[in-house]
Amino acid sequence: MTNPAASLVVHARAPGKINVFLKVGAVLEDGYHEVATAYQAVSLFEDVRAWPADDFSVEFTGPIDASGLAVDGSNLAIKAARALARQAGYRGGVRLSIAKNVPIAGGMGGGSADAAATLLACDTLWGTDATRDDLITIAATLGADVPFAFTGGTAVGTGRGDQLSPALAKGQFHWVLALADFGLSTPGVYNELDRHRERHAQDIFPAQLQPTVDANVLQALRAGDPRMLAEALHNDLQAPALHLAPGLGQVLELGEANGALAGLLSGSGPTVAFLVADADSALELQVALSAARLRVVRATGPVHGARIIHD
Template sequence: MTFAQTVPSVRVRAPGKINLFMKVGALHDDGYHDVATAYQAVSLYEEVTAYPSETFSVEFSGSIDTSALPADRTNLAIRAAKMLARKAGIPTGVRLEIQKNVPIAGGMGGGSADAAATLVACDALWGTEFAKDELLALAAKLGADVPFSLMGGTAIGTGRGDRLSPALATGDFHWVLAIAEFGMSTPLVYGELDRHRELHANELAVPTSSPSVDTAVLQALRAGDARLLADSLHNDLQAATLHLAPGLGAILELGEKHGALAGIVSGSGPTLAFLAADADAALELQVALSAARLTALRVHGPVHGARVIH
């Protein structure tokens, strides 16, 4: 592949996600779990701008505190850029500017969105012209949620969440996000789930090694019916998250008291996603949660995955 610098900079936007449904399989010997999840990309975006550079670097701005984010080679966006450069034989680096809006360690895949946007931005900046399937294969090596951030829309994820199948969703779904003032470690939440399952092994059903998404979720999405979807929302990680952060339970109750059709922990949390009947109901719920001194954002989905905007 020939290196061809084509543009002075590239800006890419990639969405955060909500897990509408999540079943977690049994713990494997390698310490991981297979999952079955229904992802929906929503209108809360990360923006990555890539500039030519001799080295690899990243800096942050945006609506959230980024002071704790690593800016060295451990950063997922830097890893994405270096991986693409190695595969394409690119002899130079890239300077990344990331405008962050998705909560950090919030269960919405913000870091994954950064990595997906970086792959698209560097592909355009360097003129490498990889096919979508090639980018998806690279994305899967970076993390379970990165391929979905690249793909967007609504999809079913199996395996580690990175084996994707598009799911038909008609119309728009309206959500209100309650953003926590703290983050949560995904491995910590999975560990809490494993401890809970072991402690209550005699009372709980044995987790399957190959979980699947309930057909009711797919039917609700296909129908574009928010009320049907509300009845189908499920997250195996929710109990573990609430045990580690019990204050979230009161916020779930508050949201449902103020008109949410249902509330759910997104991914490993602590972001809470409330499904509203329509745009007007979402606005009323946002106002109510804001009045309770919570950070509440209105979003809708599904939206496109990572794409060039400039």
């Protein structure tokens, strides 16, 4: 006799993100920094499928090379599943298969999207009846970007980036993403930022302990105006990331010379996100960057956060 649950699969999807604004506060005694960021969820999605199992496992598919990712208990998706099982008192496990479309260690929150989609998939698979707030609370314990991958859309993040306030955004923004063939360590980029600030202490204003998002960014998002947003894009982690990977500067120059309204590193990089005026401009820039042998994808935002997909 077959077990009907064995063939049950739940499919959840969560988006990657671009930080259209990121201000990093001064380093705190515990080594962390408070941030003020404006997140936009974009149409590069992680697809998580979950099956009942006795233990916890994860495998990866999709166009992104995931051969270097951990598949043991240190993987963020496994951590998410175990955290929900603990809270719900669930004694079984889950087999996860994740189709990766968001760059790894690319500053776009791919691992966070995996965790958010896993929480939703496992909640549905196990019938835990956790509330949305319950799942977001668990998400916040897993990493600063996980709650946003769960909620999606456009939001302001403060604290470590996990204290979210929805932001109004009108219309659709078009992005062209230049994907690097290497990753950058987020802690490494933050450490380089601290060194950068020490080196240039005489030339730059001291960092605030509690930074805020520039009002011009929120106004541009509310207006749905890509040109206005292009003027307001900012990322404090860009200078240290460029110091660690100088070749990214040439990518930024190339995109801006071929029609981008502006470009910036997403999060801690090394993905370079170019904002363009419309879909036609996005296609033209994709062609130009592809001709320079860069790996390029187009995306739009904002998009929904984690949700169940009915195949």
